[in-house]
Amino acid sequence: MANAFWCIVEDDRKGAPKKVMAEVIGEAARLSGGDVEAVWLTDTASDEGLGQLAGWGATKVWLLENAAFAPYRGEVWTPVVAELVAQHAPKAVFAPVTSKMREFAARLAARLGAGLSADSVGMTMDGDQLVATRPVYAGKLLAKMTWAKTPWIATLRPNVFKPADAQAGKTPQVEKPAVTIPDAAMKLVERREEASTGLPELTEAETVISGGRGMKGPENYVILENMAQVIGAAVGASRAAVDAGWRPHRFQIGQTGRTISPKLYLGFGVSGAIQHLAGMRTSKVIVAVNKDPDAPIFKIADYGIVGDLFEVVPALTEEFKKLLEK
Ligand SMILES: Cc1cc2nc3c(=O)[nH]c(=O)nc-3n(C[C@H](O)[C@H](O)[C@H](O)COP(=O)(O)OP(=O)(O)OC[C@H]3O[C@@H](n4cnc5c(N)ncnc54)[C@H](O)[C@@H]3O)c2cc1C
Numbered sequence: 488m489a490n491a492f493w494c495i496v497e498d499d500r501k502g503a504p505k506k507v508m509a510e511v512i513g514e515a516a517r518l519s520g521g522d523v524e525a526v527w528l529t530d531t532a533s534d535e536g537l538g539q540l541a542g543w544g545a546t547k548v549w550l551l552e553n554a555a556f557a558p559y560r561g562e563v564w565t566p567v568v569a570e571l572v573a574q575h576a577p578k579a580v581f582a583p584v585t586s587k588m589r590e591f592a593a594r595l596a597a598r599l600g601a602g603l604s605a606d607s608v609g610m611t612m613d614g615d616q617l618v619a620t621r622p623v624y625a626g627k628l629l630a631k632m633t634w635a636k637t638p639w640i641a642t643l644r645p646n647v648f649k650p651a652d653a654q655a656g657k658t659p660q661v662e663k664p665a666v667t668i669p670d671a672a673m674k675l676v677e678r679r680e681e682a683s684t685g686l687p688e689l690t691e692a693e694t695v696i697s698g699g700r701g702m703k704g705p706e707n708y709v710i711l712e713n714m715a716q717v718i719g720a721a722v723g724a725s726r727a728a729v730d731a732g733w734r735p736h737r738f739q740i741g742q743t744g745r746t747i748s749p750k751l752y753l754g755f756g757v758s759g760a761i762q763h764l765a766g767m768r769t770s771k772v773i774v775a776v777n778k779d780p781d782a783p784i785f786k787i788a789d790y791g792i793v794g795d796l797f798e799v800v801p802a803l804t805e806e807f808k809k810l811l812e813k
Contacts, residue, residue: 489575492519493638494545495526495568495582495591500557502533506650506691507583509543511643513651515581516544518612524549525659526571526580528564530557541659543651548659553668558678559587560671565594567666572599572638574664579617579639584746585690592642602634604641606746608769610648617641625742625765645690646748647769685716689738692721694751697740697767698733699725701756701777701796705733710797711755714804717813723747725757741766755796759784776800 492515497505515523525545532552540548555563582588584606596603609620617639623630696711715722724734726741740747742765752770757763759782768787775788776799785791792799
């Protein structure tokens with residue numbers, strides 16, 4: 488429907504939307520008064536996944552199910568969604584901040600000549616105009632911005648917006664529009680699934696443990712992983728640790744890595760450089776463990792322990808085990 492708020496679905500590639508979509512759809516519903524539609528480009532959708540989108544508040548799902556949509560390739564997705572936008576004139580197009588959606592939203596905005604609020608952390612309606620808040624200067628300042636014309640395109644930072652309450656037993660109206668799918672410039676050669684660690688994904692986790700240069704080497708991350716298993720956390724890293732080759736880049740938190748906003752962030756041997764803070768400063772509770780009492784991370788930490796992480800981590804893990812009776 489014209490003037491609806493569209494939410495582009497990030498999924499798990501197994502037929503279900505990721506839980507961050509509850510936040511994106513919830514916020515779109517709050518702003519639009521419930522006029523929310525989901526747009527799902529996928530190679531596999533499931534009835535459960537469609538039900539989930541409806542349960543979160545999507546009144547309609549534009550379902551584009553085709554092998555060409557996975558893996559994501561910008562040159563395939565962008566013209567398809569741009570065509571749909573031109574036909575149906577949504578008022579807004581929202582997506583969660585993920586590696587894929589960061590790129591996609593920018594491409595879509597460029598294609599449509601529309602404005603983009605990337606990495607939004609706040610949204611409000613001022614009369615009939617949307618105003619977004621987003622961090623600038625690596626999170627040092629928050630800027631308010633608005634759009635000269637519709638569609639209002641925005642990516643929303645995970646774990647910031649209130650998720651919609653899931654309502655069971657809902658089925659959306661599903662529309663399968665006929666679209667022209669362009670050829671991909673990139674072809675999929677092989678897909679290898681990463682062996683699951685059993686730990687949550689970094690940007691989805693409610694608790695994140697981060698290890699910096701103070702970890703001293705890749706072999707020591709096992710103590711953080713042990714703690715993560717006990718409290719159900721994801722394990723991330725600073726750029727210094729990533730640059731040293733101790734952790735893959737997808738675990739990097741910060742300006743040139745992932746942006747996280749968990750309920751609890753625990754930093755071990757991380758100094759708190761501004762570029763690291765840019766990726767985690769909106770965490771609800773920040774705990775820092777560092778042997779240097781003057782480490783900048785203590786300036787933003789809610790709780791701090793000045794001490795040697797190699798003593799503190801095992802001691803905390805034991806306490807967590809006792810508290811959680813594991
Ligand atoms: C353009 C640009 C982009 C960048 N992007 C990012 C980014 O996305 N993410 C990011 O993280 N950084 C980024 N950086 C790098 C950033 O400036 C810092 O260099 C980096 O964050 C430092 O990582 P660190 O805190 O692990 O290391 P350090 O700054 O070296 O800090 C290590 C800390 O560990 C403590 N320590 C040492 N041993 C122990 C111990 N046994 N117990 C307890 N504490 C101990 C030390 O006291 C120290 O405070 C970027 C830099 C630039 C210029």
